[in-house]
Amino acid sequence: MGSERSAPLRWGATAVNGGFVRIAMTGMGGELGTRVASLLESDPRIDAILGLDCDPPRRRLQRAKFAICDPRDRDAVVRAITDFEPTAMLHLGVYEPNARASARAAIERTRQGARYALGAAAECPTVDRFIIRSGIEVYGRSTSHAARPDESRETRPTSQFGEVLAEVEQISRNAAATRGASLTILRFAPIVGPHFPSPLGRYLRLPVVPIPPMAELPFALIHQEDAAAAIVRAVTVAPDAAVNVAAPGAVTPYQAVRLGGRVPVPVVGPAWVVARAISAVLGSPVPDHVVELLRRGRVADWSAVSDLLDWQPTRSTIEVVTELFEWASVVYLRDGEEVAA
Amino acid sequence: MRISELAQRRVDGTFLVDEWGFDHDLTRVMSSLASFRWSIDADGFQHVPEAGSVLMVIGPRVKICEPFVVAAATRSQTGRHIRIAGADRVGATRGLARRLGAIPHDLREVRSVLRTGAVVGVLCTRHRFGLPGPGPVDPALISAALELEVPVVPVAVRGHEVTGRWSVTVGAPIVDAGTGPLAAVDVTEQAERTIVDLLD
Numbered sequence: 238m239g240s241e242r243s244a245p246l247r248w249g250a251t252a253v254n255g256g257f258v259r260i261a262m263t264g265m266g267g268e269l270g271t272r273v274a275s276l277l278e279s280d281p282r283i284d285a286i287l288g289l290d291c292d293p294p295r296r297r298l299q300r301a302k303f304a305i306c307d308p309r310d311r312d313a314v315v316r317a318i319t320d321f322e323p324t325a326m327l328h329l330g331v332y333e334p335n336a337r338a339s340a341r342a343a344i345e346r347t348r349q350g351a352r353y354a355l356g357a358a359a360e361c362p363t364v365d366r367f368i369i370r371s372g373i374e375v376y377g378r379s380t381s382h383a384a385r386p387d388e389s390r391e392t393r394p395t396s397q398f399g400e401v402l403a404e405v406e407q408i409s410r411n412a413a414a415t416r417g418a419s420l421t422i423l424r425f426a427p428i429v430g431p432h433f434p435s436p437l438g439r440y441l442r443l444p445v446v447p448i449p450p451m452a453e454l455p456f457a458l459i460h461q462e463d464a465a466a467a468i469v470r471a472v473t474v475a476p477d478a479a480v481n482v483a484a485p486g487a488v489t490p491y492q493a494v495r496l497g498g499r500v501p502v503p504v505v506g507p508a509w510v511v512a513r514a515i516s517a518v519l520g521s522p523v524p525d526h527v528v529e530l531l532r533r534g535r536v537a538d539w540s541a542v543s544d545l546l547d548w549q550p551t552r553s554t555i556e557v558v559t560e561l562f563e564w565a566s567v568v569y570l571r572d573g574e575e576v577a578a
Numbered sequence: 579m580r581i582s583e584l585a586q587r588r589v590d591g592t593f594l595v596d597e598w599g600f601d602h603d604l605t606r607v608m609s610s611l612a613s614f615r616w617s618i619d620a621d622g623f624q625h626v627p628e629a630g631s632v633l634m635v636i637g638p639r640v641k642i643c644e645p646f647v648v649a650a651a652t653r654s655q656t657g658r659h660i661r662i663a664g665a666d667r668v669g670a671t672r673g674l675a676r677r678l679g680a681i682p683h684d685l686r687e688v689r690s691v692l693r694t695g696a697v698v699g700v701l702c703t704r705h706r707f708g709l710p711g712p713g714p715v716d717p718a719l720i721s722a723a724l725e726l727e728v729p730v731v732p733v734a735v736r737g738h739e740v741t742g743r744w745s746v747t748v749g750a751p752i753v754d755a756g757t758g759p760l761a762a763v764d765v766t767e768q769a770e771r772t773i774v775d776l777l778d
Contacts, residue, residue, distance in 0.1 A: 383687065385687060449673075455598075457597065487595060492591040494591070538690055
């Protein structure tokens with residue numbers, strides 16, 4: 238193990254904790270959090286992992302410890318993190334509205350979770366790095382916003398989710414400054430993929446999909462596996478910067494709908510209210526940041542990712558969309574029916 | 579280009595759109611339609627490289643068709659698509675303009691597009707009070723080209739929307755050593771002067 242610890246990975250000032258690497262992560266119960274935890278577990282240089290979330294991890298984890306607690310439960314979150322004495326704080330406890338929880342609950346969990354978890358980590362003298370999940374929703378979309386913003390652009394969110402992400406970023410900046418630690422903010426394009434709870438993924442998989450009628454602007458996505466790989470790289474490399482993480486290329490809403498063989502329905506102006514209501518009844522509520530993406534597009538300049546993380550996404554946006562639709566629907570089996578194992 | 583292939587790509591969603599919204603198939607169709615409407619005399623397109631990025635400074639801007647005429651001429655002469663900076667400014671037509679290759683009038687966006695090896699067009703502004711000649715060009719956009727060592731070529735365009743007859747002349751690349759704000763101003767002025775010379 239000792240020789241592997243001297244591998245060309247920049248672990249920074251871990252000596253403050255006797256050379257141990259201890260990662261505290263929020264959001265471990267989500268699809269992304271569980272995948273990241275299992276990838277981190279396989280790295281022998283990491284000595285301990287503690288996960289927090291309101292739901293248990295999606296898969297069996299070997300080494301990681303998990304504490305079930307609501308991100309809004311201040312005392313439980315603070316106690317778990319301070320007792321653990323982490324050297325790295327990995328904050329994935331960002332809840333997209335209408336993904337795993339209602340819009341309101343998601344916003345509260347995200348906001349309070351960031352305050353308590355990052356506040357607790359800022360109290361731990363052992364922490365030398367913060368890695369934060371954010372999204373390109375923080376840049377906002379309007380005619381006065383950049384079409385393809387890079388990381389140096391001002392964050393001027395124009396949706397609820399974007400606003401709460403900007404808040405999380407600010408909380409993390411304060412926490413990292415308090416500790417004098419490095420801060421990596423990963424601004425992800427919408428994360429979609431098989432089994433990944435995403436309002437956009439669910440919406441695009443409806444049989445009939447409302448879209449803007451003409452000349453829509455494109456959006457970029459990132460596959461859940463690529464997002465997990467980027468987070469693991471960020472934990473290791475820990476650049477003190479914000480990084481946009483998006484898959485190369487883009488698709489328009491019409492194109493995405495047709496790639497899945499769905500029927501696009503042109504919708505304009507106030508008709509979106511009706512479209513959103515019908516979509517919600519069909520089991521796919523559409524939060525405002527998804528409507529914004531459909532009407533105004535959402536891309537970002539991801540060219541810095543290869544330099545800062547020494548890593549690149551493996552799937553293009555078109556491939557991500559195609560894979561989203563290849564996720565087979567549930568097939569119900571009848572009693573006594575013989576199927577291949 | 580076969581119409582059936584284009585239609586098939588539209589139906590199954592396999593057409594290509596880049597991150598700024600540029601739609602290759604749609605632009606190809608529109609360029610073909612432009613050849614029915616306009617008769618364009620093109621000259622000097624040997625100065626536009628077959629591959630790699632280049633910045634075209636286009637002037638003067640009197641009517642609304644100039645960017646489209648230069649785009650059609652570039653497509654017919656070199657087979658390359660041009661990305662006009664700032665042609666997406668009108669809100670209502672922004673989506674369509676982006677589909678046809680427009681990009682925002684912004685230094686960082688122009689720099690990103692140039693990095694992809696594209697032909698980028700920068701328009702002279704319109705004179706509002708009847709001054710003669712091409713209006714000024716924003717040197718900030720020229721500095722993007724100088725930073726990336728991309729050739730800058732002046733393009734003069736003139737004609738009439740009523741008759742549909744246009745002439746597009748491309749000048750030799752402007753050679754200037756150095757980068758920085760003053761170099762950008764020098765290249766901008768030289769481009770503006772060359773456009774006036776090409777018009778005479």
